[in-house]
Amino acid sequence: MAFTMMALCWKLLICFLFYQVVSGRVRREGHYVAAVYEHESILSPNPAAPVERRAALELMGRNLDIYEQQVLAAARQGAQIIVFPEDGIHGFNFTRSSIYPYLDFVPHSHSGKWNPCRESHLYNDTEVVQRLSCMALKNKIFLVANLGSKQPCERSEPRCPSDGRFQFNTNVAFGADGALLATYRKHNLYFEYAFDTPAEPDYAFFDTPFAGKFGMFTCFDILFFEPAVSLITQYNLKQIVYPTAWMNQLPLLSAVEFQQAFSTAFNVNILAANIHHPTLGMTGSGIYTPVKSFIYHNMESYGGKLIVAEIPVIAADYKTNLESNERFRVNLHDSCRTSTSTSLDDEVCFKEQETPGRVSEKEKGKEQSPPFFYAEMMYDNFTFVPLWGEKGELQVCANSLCCYLNYQRAVLTDELYALGVFDGLHTVHGTYYVQACALVKCGGLSFSTCGQEVTDATALIDFQLWANMSTPYIFPLLLTSGITLDFADHMGWKNNHYFLSKNRTSAGLLTAALYGRWYEKD
Template sequence: MKFAVLCFLLLGDHDMYSGMLVHSLDSFRAAVYEHAVIFPADRTKILSRDDALKVMMKNLNVYKQQTELASLNEAMIIIFPEYGLYGLGWTRQTLAPYLEYIPDPNVEMWNPCNKPSVYNSTEVQHMLSCIAKHNSIYIVANMGARLPCTNLDPKCPRDKQYQYSANVVYGPSGDFLARYFKFNLYLNEDYLDKPNKVELSMFDTPFGRFGTFTSLDIMYHDPAISLIEKMNITNIAYPTAWVDNLPLLSAIEFHSAFAEGTHINLLAANLHIPSAGYHGSGLYWSTSTSIDAAYYYNDSKNSNGSLVVETLQPIIIPSPNERFIKNFNALTRSKEVKFTSVCDRGSNIKTHEIKINGDVYKAVLLQDPMYQLEVCNGNLCCRAAVETGIAPGELYAFGAFDGMHTEGERYYLQACVFIKCANNTLESCGSPTKVSSSYMGKMAFSGNFTTKYVFPEVLTSENGVPGLMTKIWYYMGDLIIDAGLNGATLSISLIGRDYSRDNLA
């Protein structure tokens, strides 16, 4: 079967980009723990500090056990999730007993395990420090922070303290190395304060320099892209509380895509509360033209948390200006590819509107095995050459979106998507589904994005369980599949973020 566009896009020297990524001879073992958090019995009640500590110590005891297990597996760093010490669903008053004062490690060196009495009511920091010390490991955990303020500060809250979601980092001797206060809050996190300015939090290890941020931060330029691009960070420790938001924002789906699009090692630890949609953790690392991963995805309501341990290699980028070069090249290269609206099939295929996560996409519906298509929305045109085995009764949509995403959080999004519809109706396209019987044989996929920040996603299904297809080509802005997918196809997408347009009215 002729597949001219795929041949055109697959031609060329795949080694051309190999100089962009240098694997060091050194490697390191890393771990993330997806934690089934132990909640307090009643989150509507204001507890005493002692009762709040009892809740957190139950979770910290799990952290201790998992750190010991990670250490036995030779892990050198372990990441724990956001809200892992006390769970979700607070008011400002009910959260307060769980908070601790966290000093600035850039101002004062401190080892909480060795000197627990330097600051009052820092029991959590003391235990985290001791867990790190006793296991000779780096620990990154998320906890609640409070910083006192006075009326001299015009932004000081009425209760005279700022309340933050904080990442804390401890070294293998128990030293307090770094802190980070979450900058981008979800709308329902009204019990937390947003820092007056964004922090770029980093720490050094023998196996590379790390940055850290939290959950929703990954969707915005600051601090995520600033750390990666301006500070040339190639390792991110990422505690998160991420709801699995299919079809485009499953945790393993987007986090792996972010690692590939930015060429980093992303160590992502999520909560494990499947009944509320919180699950999906992993270690994701970029290769020269693809993504690899070790991850945990279990949405069974009776499932437990899990430890993921894998060997990673430090990523070396010769220059910060080269980090996004293969995305950027697509801006000019895509103009060389000549597409008509519906190649070889006339122009009678109808364009529809479908809604995905609140955004209205222009889309073409697919049921036949082979297409060469272009679909446009606004200034974005998405192009695909597809050879697929679509099962009888199944329907796919190939679509484009170029505009402001406003459902929940607000950000400017450009997206080219190939998604499985929940059933064989137009109305179901964009609805979440985990079931597919269709396979992808070959695909070449690109778009004329106005941004160089493009993240390639491939999500598959095996017996109704989503998984990642990691052996793909993502080369000079083209997402290429030339050997088929392992598992049935749920979605194949290019997610572009034009950060410069986030503040548009």
């Protein structure tokens, strides 16, 4: 009897250890294991051509075969949740009619509980949803994926399209039991003529036993107030799942660059899965926390990439940097304060009532001031001033926005850098109001190359960057050579200016910027 009890105890202990250690991964208390998969989707050779549902299912099935392999691989590494990219199952470049055979019927998550794997008979045209549900159930993992969905409507209804159906770019989230937990219909479409915009933005989130609530939105949504900012602030969310099909645009909107900035600005964890098509400039996925990132950016080779990482759960009562930013702006503390509550050296702070970056009367005339010039960056007309010499103080303004920079190069290289400012409405590939102060490496040695896409740099620069931003929604960008990420030493508000400082970047500096979104002026 004693031997039997001892054997039982050992079995229970082994089961417990197996739960805690999966494929050598130890899960620490207050942490969870997440996975994202950057997928090189198998695309239709002619997406505009109409096909039968059977042919559409065959192509999507080939992508789902890969998903199934990656779910199993992630689960074996202890992942509790996995996220797949936007457009990963059906592809893109469809017309409204040619995409129709690729669309599943997906009931809105508010319509009641449904487990597609176990209740496949409830709805027609749900083959893709069923298969995703069964992947989650089989591997006991939460799963988030993106697909096209359809919803019939009466032509007499307001907003009902002439073909009698709505077509949505849709995210679906499944629990570890295969149940459909939440759906999200993309609100900010990016030239997606095959899809409709929902009448009202979805605020989609789902609950998990390991990290609380996860919110979700898609790709272009990340640049707008609705639903991304509303979702996070209204529901106090700290974990975000983010399928995307993002085309990188340097120097300010590389996928990993902005995903990290969003995580930092809102103090949230982001599980971001991008599609992988380097010829279209599409790569860049990651698992992001406000202080550490696990990223993948590869423009050289093909094939998918699974990222698995253990990250801490952010408590729901933890304030966002944006909340802190607004508090600093309103209160205008006399002492230096940062979003991380870290004290700053006196040299980083500027004195009360002093304009940051202002050159003293004593210093004036000692050296020639660098000239202002104009160049296009991100399709916007930036005003620039070049960085000359080993160190200096610069100022450049546009409209109501002024940017200030103190800098010192570790080693003087022959690379040209410039400080640029833009304060206005961006109107190419979307319309939205931007306030941006950006220190960037130029593409060459002439002023006309400033603002070009650059991927490599050698200059290590200490800097403090300030701006009198008019919005609290500021995304700190810090991108280094090879499209790698770095983190600021300090950032926060002081004397109605937002600042970002770094002593010696970890690699050559590509971009250090304050990217502000003034949503009210969109």
